[in-house]
Amino acid sequence: MSERVMSGCADGLITLGAADALWVDLTAGSAVPTASGVFTSSPASARVGYVLLGCHVVAMEGVSGGQRSVPEIEVRRAAAELNAVAIDRRDLIRVGPFRGASRAECHEETPLRWRQRIARELGGPERAARLGDGRSYPLAGIGWRQLLVEKAGVGMQRTWWLPRAVVRLLDAAEHSETQWVQAVRTRQASAAATEPPSRPRQGRDAGGRQTTSPEGPTASLRPYNKELEGQLYSVLSRKPGTSRRVAGWACAVCRTAPAAVLDHCHEHGYVRAPVCQSCNTQERPDHLYSNDIRVANRYTRLFHTDTDDWLRHWHRCPGCRARTTLPLPHLAAWTAHIACRSLRPTHRAPRGRKPCGVLRVSWTGSQQAPRSCLLTVAVDFCPSGEHRVLARVPYREATERFRVWLAETAPAVAAAAGPDRLDGLPTQFRPVIADTSGEGQALF
Template sequence: MPEPVIDDRMGGLILLGAADALWVGLTASSAVPTASGAFTGFPADARVGYVLLGGRVVATVQTGGQRKVPESEVRRAAAELNAVEMDPRDLLRIGPFRHLPRRQQTEGTPLRWRHRITQELRELGDPEREARREGGRPSHLAGIDWRRMLVEQTPDRTTRTWWLPRAVVRLLDGAEHTETRFLQVQAARARRASEAVPEPPSQRQARATDNRQTTSPDCPTISLRPYTGELEGHLYSVLSRKPGISRKVAGWTCTVCGAAPAGVIDHCHEHGYVRAPVCQSCNTLERPDHLYSNDIRVADRYTRLFDTDTLDWLRHWHRCPGCRARTTLPLPHLAAWTAHTACRPLRPTHRGSRGRKPCGVLRVSWTGSQNTPRSCLLTVAVDFCPSGEHRVLARVPYREAVERFGIWLADTAPAVAAAAGPDRLDGLPAESRPVIADTSGEGLALF
């Protein structure tokens, strides 16, 4: 692809059409598919003064009656997107939900990508509503061609569900957060300017001339601060009602992945304590996959929770003082760990094209609860096994599962295990709260 012609006298600014071509050329080998109309195709609108490219805000400049953008900013955005790794099999459900997450209901950003995708997919097949849409259907979101990655599933053959790769969800959440902060900064500057003493006409004219000649628009860099335990020991039921807590959470990075802006406060449902702020993606990854209130699937995502990213997740779960003091996990997570890790050697395998592979789908259920440890029993089974569906692999008492987890924790994450122990029970409730199971698949903000 030929490089766009850049007028050095304009300080490296290029026309929107050239920016579109440059964006596509630079991201041709990216794992995340991009769109050709990143600057000129709906919903991008350069007239508002900026365009979103991935997680970056690229401000536009009006010169000579035309909108232009700095070539260097387009290249930076492309380099950031090219560095993103995407696993197309690691999917995250994005809808439809009966109720949008609470963060989405209060979000006032123009992107609102979940709302846009939901609205468009619901309008498919309705010619009259489609014809009323000004400018046609969205071709991209923040320069990303989400249609090429959208997966539609009908698990019960009646209800459609929509899924996107987790990396793309993080990108779009980051773009939404960056846009919100950018608009807040711009609004604050506008307020300060309106309250300032008016400039003499000569100075105002000179400043306007300088702005037209600038080589790079004033686009503030939005930075997030790392979380350092400010909410530790707080009860979620109290903290979630405090005014302004959502705004405070949005200023932190996710404590698990460290790459995306935090969106919700994760908390332990057994003890009620706040763990830490996390992004929507990590919040959903941690969420138990309930079939019923006492029955969960052990999906492939548990490989990340207990194998590849184990240390980060164990440290996160043990931010709850109750779990840390008792050297355990909430019952659904402990059950998943028992099935995925402790009972792994018991799972049948079958021959495949690339060697032997585990068969079926792991499922773990329990009777009783953590409040009655003597009678609580975990049952690990494998569904859809060719040698016998619903085959029971093991029945593990709750106390035995806790002991096994404690031994494994000491070997896997010694630093996390060293911070736990029964000598840190001061201030904890005498009896754990019952598990709050979310079986509807709707309330992502709960976890």
Template sequence: MSERVMPGHTDGLITLGAADALWVDLTTDSAVPTASGAFTSSPAQARMGYVLLGGHAVATVRAGDGRWSVSEGEVRRAAAALNAVGMDRQDLVRIGPFRGAPRQECDEEAPLRWRRRITGELGGPERAARREVGRPYHLAGIDWRQILVEQTRDGTHRTWWLPRAVVRLLDAAEHAETQARDAGDRQTTNPEGPTATPRPYNKELEGQLYSVLSRKPGTSRRVAGWACAVCRGAPATVLDHCHEHGYVRAPLCQSCNTLERPDHLYSNDIRVANRYTRLFHTDTDDWLRHWHRCPGCRARTTLPLPHLAAWTAHIACRSLRPTHRAPRGRKPCGVLRVSWTGSQNAPRSGLLTVAVDCCPSGEHRVLAQVPYREAAERFRIWLAETAPALAAAAGPDPLDGLPAQSRPVIADTSGEGLALF
């Protein structure tokens, strides 16, 4: 028999079974699907002193009879926070598998590490067999299977994707768990919960080289203490840096770190995803400021080659892109691709070629060929019009201490499209 929640006792302690029922009841209409057994099914472990619900760590309390309980008010607060999350099922983030990533089985008492858990759950036949028997499995109370998107490339290589809103929730849950474990107090009933608020990033790492900083002990823990420098809401999980000049930009959450990457990156060309609409339109100021945290890009008033190529296709060549009829007017045709020859270190040799893939009038239709120097000059003019404060801070004045030559862009050899970013 399932346990019932007694109304009116929102500040008291309830059993885990009652908390399971309450969580499902409160989140029935949430855009993010939730799972039953959030407190009693793996990977939830009440004896660890907390249970993860969305981005919150809810403290657990052991009664005299040995049973574990939680604060009903905390469950309600976590549910209200989850219900406030909007989710775009088309805005997806790739979560795996990634070549070279260690395969690790996560036992029930291991940290959340939700990407590894999903990869392990989906990666092998023994896991598939376990799924067939209906074993309950959730992550921070979220039913990730309902929203997991599987894609195949060439009919062989599988990749898994989740909506960006859910990725941010799970990253926040991972951060909350880290703070709860570090606190060492597993039995607190503090209404605010055991999590700590990440502090804003205030240029503490500006001008430092990633190759040096990444080798320092404690860097990962230090990064986790900051809020993401772009969205300013989610906790930071990675230290983003400019691969062209080698400088640290800022701590970012995993979602923002993937947002700046194109759909696919090849040895000398990229596919310009629709997400660049956000980077170069609605969130332009945030992203330009982030990219110009690199002293090399700021001094030269430009962007790293892949980003400059994407900007050239998306902004400078926007009027050249063909359109076709759609139910609500006309829509841009195909998918933009930009390839380059030469090097950004030898501007006279650089040439960007903007083309459209999958265009009804012919695949790989070339729209324009733009010399690198012309693309860089167009970007400087656009920057001055779009973000005058950033343009005023850029230029040759900050060249003190900058290497005479920036590192050349190298081909991506990982197969995962991350090398240039």
């Protein structure tokens, strides 16, 4: 390590300049690009007491002469956590712009709120001039601009996308900052607090490793245990304090990230569970229109690698669970991706054969009139222009196939389903909500 990095060490503390150099040095080989000057450039200088490095909070301390410093071990721990993150640059999540997004100003003293900061910086020079001087602020020490993907949206509108792993990391950083600030305020207000407010209580576990107390930034999230089961989203979403309550749970699907939204079934109106933004976006069908969706690669995860978790989550809706089915868009995607898999043609490719084009499924009618509902599975973008329609599957046949597949794939989920498992279901179904703008955040 260079002498420049080591300068300023005293009792395990290093100066902010040395911390900057150490951070860049330790994360040089990370899959997540990092920003420089995270300790010495804005907004670090304005945020008294701490700096965000990924989802890790590093506390500042004062030394002689008023010069600030940080614990070297905390910088190293944050770098190790960041270096362990793997990124799939093809697995993207849209991060803006969204209609009706918050217009609150973002300046140095505000919390992370990384989506608003990205929207501010990418909203054009005129918007940046209105909100500030247009400087680029580090987001939790991450060089997000190197990973940002811009796509052409509806008309002339651009859309911005980041890899899913980075979105989860920034969401976790935002949650860690919130926990940190709340812990500091609690200790400041408590007469029994004996430690400086800029650092959490620390101890050592049985193995001698240093740990942080539950009131610090790494506080464990509360697991979701069906507290909202059977409640209607239309009622619960209007109750004061619901958002704050949701933020206290871990995501009910991945169980690692902080929850951000209440996922609910739009066909029956029931709350499923609190989930993080990443899982909420992953669940959403691609290119959903009033009666047409495109079946993207994400369904490989939903119906293959993480099948049990997602089926259990969807069946948290009492209506879907009692009828042993899925919401119509998900059932349509399942029919195309699983039930009609053998019908999808392949073409020669450099390494064997490749599935033809992109699957698309549309339907006539709705789940409210099962006899008249028909699913049509087709292939778009076939190189030879063939294979337009692969199959037409009646809704009732699709649901029956799904029941059989569910019993084979997730027997525990299937055992909890069926009309004899729940009483008091609504007599009137809510129709599937169409989204033609592609800007919704909590669709299914």
